[in-house]
Amino acid sequence: MSRAEQEQVQEQEQGPVAPPRSVTVVGAGTIGLGWIALFLGHGLHVTVNSRRAEAPAVVADALELFAPFLPEGTADPDTFAARLSFEPDLERAVAGADVVVENAPENLELKQELFERIGKAASPGALLLSSTSTLNPDHMGARMADPSRLVVAHPFNPPHVVPLVEVVAGEGTAPGAVQEAVAFLESVGRVPIVLHKPILAFAANRLQSALLRESVHLVREGVVTLEELDRVVTNSIGLRWATVGPFLAFHLGGGQGGLRKWLGTLGAGLERGWEVLGRPSMDDATIRSLIEQAEAAYGHRTYEEWVRVRDARQTGILRSLAEADRAGNV
Template sequence: MSETTEHPPPADGPPAGPRTVAVIGAGTIGLGWTTLFLAHGLRVRVNSRRAGAEKAVTEALGTLAPGLPGGGHDPGELAARLEFEPDLERAVRDVDVVQENVPDDLELKQELFRRIGAAAPPGALLLSSTSRLLPDDMGARMDDPGRLLVGHPLNPPHVIPLVEVVGGRRTDPDAVEACVAFYRSVGKEPVVLRKPVPRFVANRLQAALLRESIHLVQEGVVTMAELDTVVTRSLGPRWAAVGPFQAFHLGGGEGGLRRWLGVAGPGMDRAWQDLGRPRMTPETIDRLGDLAERTYGTDTYAALAAARDARQNAVLEALARVGAGDARPGGDGTPDDSTDDEDGPRGGP
């Protein structure tokens, strides 16, 4: 892992005001970004090697546009600002921002950004949705890697506010400022990581919970549906209002986190030792896949995604009404999972 310069979160500033964004890749994450950017009045040019990319994007607008935060949008109105360009160099030639969403293959990303860096305008922001690679590594073949940053969204990117922003040793601080301003201009809550860490922050937290969830289901402690209920009826609502540290700070009563750790802390080492360590063998994957199909039925992806978006928007809207978009005074961000693939969802923890 390459070293990077620590980047403190920049102060709020006016949006940079880009008008045209190239979205590279039309998998799950690319489709979400495309829908969100169009909803914020941007012209979006999609470049994809995916077979039937135009059809996939058009269908995705019909599925995702009704679930956009703040109320649904007319897919037809969004499509009026949508373009398709199969040639990569032409796709990025005159854009303000590039949002890349191809598989997390370092060789692939290095060659892609070499070509993008040579063809895109000198002032264009070059952003990657990668869930694990670092800018210094992805930009190793670029003449000017200073404008390449990670902008890692959480799935679904058109709804979940968080974007993890990661710079590198060669990243221009002005590019970090511009990146944050751009994401804020489309309704996101960017958090600039102060240090590089494999898989960043949100996916590391998610991986820890997923590991124990799989262990508990495999051991027959609860079913998959019951595990979901435990989270959505306890930790989910709690963490939508306050993060883990503030939750335990409040759990300590008047003594706060110091008191809580003084009581519970000595036992945490033993508790961590008891956590499961399931192995992701082909047999485990098959069993979990069978369980998921039996648990969640035969509803189409579009129907399940629409129901998810409606519920997540309801939570975000309720928090906004009570002024709880950020539970930490003066803070700048919060909450879920992957990066993209030309043929659908991938990545995750």
Template structure:
């Protein structure tokens, strides 16, 4: 197995919570050679994590791994304070409940070493709110991954008013050492960036399905055969910069920018009511229901890894010497 190189100072990571995100983080950390201490309220936590490693071991970015070798780096500690007491990094993945997370971070902050990075995978909550009950939240950051976290490179780093700048730098170095792409947001914003973009596309997707323009399966095919493939190569701004020809984004705005507000006004604003949900779910069952979650996830992960690897090779080949 080819291992990713983690930051040399990091040896032990405490993973708080063993849901989908926590499991992906645990697999990635173990694949980097780190000791992974899992804290979970599940009575069957060890069985649950080992089963996930059987699924994830084949799709790690560093290459297929032996699930048993990965699992040999696992420890299980049901007590939060003991789980973090000598951790270099704490990756919290509890449910999106502010009171729960505030209580967790108060306990984590009191028990973890002063040097430890305290990182939350939250997709909705801001660091100042998460650390409101802590005596010292200077090492607390949001580190929001894009699912599945053991594959998709992005980690959105969000600091609070009381976050030490060195903690931001340490978090960036930690994730880069794992082969991730950390991006530090310039200021906190609800939902962060990637999920806001995803939500905007999902809203219009639901609208088009609800209006009978396309089916769920057809919409997915349109995205993967057009903007999905494009966005694997370039982001929205560079795409439209190239769409403007030699004049770039400036030329594009001059010729097409005037119609943007009119096109935005025509976008859908669908209600997420019982009828809408029933329509989407019926079509999703028809499109995806014949295959298990494990089959669909394995295919997604294999294709995602192939796309990321191919894009990286192409960028390296195209870069000036």
């Protein structure tokens, strides 16, 4: 009997799996901190696994910074401390957790070691998630006795605000684990998209990388400055893509004929247009120019101040879209 069939029989015998109440977050870097805030906001008990002595102070600062921008209806930040604990020992941190979310650096050997240890120490039914932006779950779980519970759940930064989470399974991942991952992510207000097959860098980062490449080209060639390029995006395609995706945008761009008409007229020269897109060299001069322009444009505010600006704007957009959907019965 396959693992999937075993899970189906188990569910029929035991009934639906109880929703997770405890999460262990491995790593307190940028992504881990966002996850911690999100999970606490949704009433979960969170154990933070970090060997940094200053981890409690770092988490406290992040919660103060992120809490105002958590989704509406989440828990009062005053309740967070009672559901938050710290455990530097990995095995003790994951023991008994319903969900483990790993956020270590993008180093395959490191992640293989972590998941080998997590697999031995975590409960057999624990859901094991990785925030990796590039790695295949089969590769990360290569040293595990049972990698069937390991699923990629790649968030888009900042994870406490941006809803998307890319869910990626490996050949050794049990279908039930993917379903549990989707259900868990939806329970904390995320929008999980299950990729139909693994691909390097997944989907969202590949799109971002393509746009970044042309952005660097336009700035490098002096067409616009770095700050002007940002304003070009936020006042055009950024606004458009916050409401409709690229394909729906061009489907609407074709008027009554939709994408069929657009591809036959305006879109007929797409390949010729792609041929003239830039392939900028990231040499020392280019890197130096980008850094200097970024510091000149954005150096008047601290990191924390820009985070508040970013999260306030993105939260405002999400709330406005939700209101528009409710008003229009979308």
